[in-house]
Amino acid sequence: MTKLSVNINKIATLRNARGGDVPNLVQVATDCESFGAQGITIHPRPDERHIRYNDVYDLKKIVTTEYNIEGYPSEDFIKLVLDNKPTQVTLVPDGPDVLTSNAGWDTIAHAEMLKDVIATFKENDIRVSLFIECNEDYIQGAADLGADRIELYTEDYANGYSRDPENAVAPYTYAAEIANSLGLGVNAGHDLSLENLEYFAANVPGLLEVSIGHALISDALYFGLENTIQQYRRKLENASR
Ligand SMILES: CC(=O)[C@@H](O)[C@H](O)COP(=O)(O)O
Numbered sequence: 067m068t069k070l071s072v073n074i075n076k077i078a079t080l081r082n083a084r085g086g087d088v089p090n091l092v093q094v095a096t097d098c099e100s101f102g103a104q105g106i107t108i109h110p111r112p113d114e115r116h117i118r119y120n121d122v123y124d125l126k127k128i129v130t131t132e133y134n135i136e137g138y139p140s141e142d143f144i145k146l147v148l149d150n151k152p153t154q155v156t157l158v159p160d161g162p163d164v165l166t167s168n169a170g171w172d173t174i175a176h177a178e179m180l181k182d183v184i185a186t187f188k189e190n191d192i193r194v195s196l197f198i199e200c201n202e203d204y205i206q207g208a209a210d211l212g213a214d215r216i217e218l219y220t221e222d223y224a225n226g227y228s229r230d231p232e233n234a235v236a237p238y239t240y241a242a243e244i245a246n247s248l249g250l251g252v253n254a255g256h257d258l259s260l261e262n263l264e265y266f267a268a269n270v271p272g273l274l275e276v277s278i279g280h281a282l283i284s285d286a287l288y289f290g291l292e293n294t295i296q297q298y299r300r301k302l303e304n305a306s307r
C-alpha cells in the first residue's frame with residue numbers, strides 16, 4: 067500500500083512567523099508519526115523561510131519512520147544531507163527564488179551533475195529519488211543515472227482532477243508503468259489533497275509513497291492533525307482495495 071509522508075514545511079512557516087518556537091517542529095513531527103504518518107518530509111530551502119538547516123539535525127534525532135529530505139543539490143544541501151543520512155533524498159530542480167516547486171528535472175540536460183550527486187548519496191546508503199514530470203525520456207534518464215525512485219510532480223494532475231479525472235491521471239498511469247518497467251520506484255507529490263488523492267493512488271500502479279504538506283496542514287485547521295492524517299491514510303487504504 068502507498069505510504070503517507072507528511073511534509074511539515076508549513077509548520078515551520080507558522081513557527082517562523084513569530085520568531086519563537088511555537089509550534090515546536092520536533093513535537094509536531096513526533097505527533098504526526100504517532101497519528102499515523104509513515105514518513106516525515108522536509109524541504110529546506112536556501113533562504114530558510116520555513117525549514118532551517120538546524121531543524122534538519124533536530125529532526126534526525128527523533129524521526130523514527132522514513133525521513134525524506136527534498137531540495138536542490140547545492141553544495142550546502144549535499145553537506146546537510148550527508149551529515150544527516152536520511153532514508154531518502156529527493157532532488158528537486160528548484161532555483162533559489164521559486165515560490166514553490168514548479169518543475170521536474172530534465173534528466174538529460176543535467177545528467178552529468180546528477181550522476182555524481184546520485185552516486186555520492188548512494189555510496190552513503192541514502193535512497194535517491196528525482197522529482198520529475200511525466201516525460202518518458204526523463205524517466206529513462208533517471209534510470210540511466212542510477213536513481214532509485216522518481217517522484218512524479220502532481221500539480222498538473224491536481225489542477226485537472228476536478229474537470230476530468232480520467233484525463234488528468236492518464237499521463238501519470240503511463241509514467242508509472244514506464245518507471246516500474248525500468249525498475250524505478252514511484253513516489254508522487256505536490257498539491258495532492260483529500261479530494262484528489264484516492265483516485266490518483268488507485269490509478270497509478272506501484273505507487274510507493276506520497277508526500278503531502280500544504281493541503282494536509284490546511285485540512286488540519288478544520289479537522290485536527292490526528293483526524294486529518296487518519297483521513298489521508300484511509301484514502302490510501304481505499305485506493306488499494
Ligand atoms: C517537491 C515538492 O513538490 C514539495 O516539496 C514542495 O516543493 C513543497 O515546498 P514548499 O512547502 O516550499 O512549497
Ligand SMILES: NCC(=O)COP(=O)(O)O
Nearest residue numbers: 073255256257277279280
Ligand atoms: N513532495 C511534495 C511534498 O512534499 C508536499 O507538497 P505539497 O503537498 O505541499 O504541495
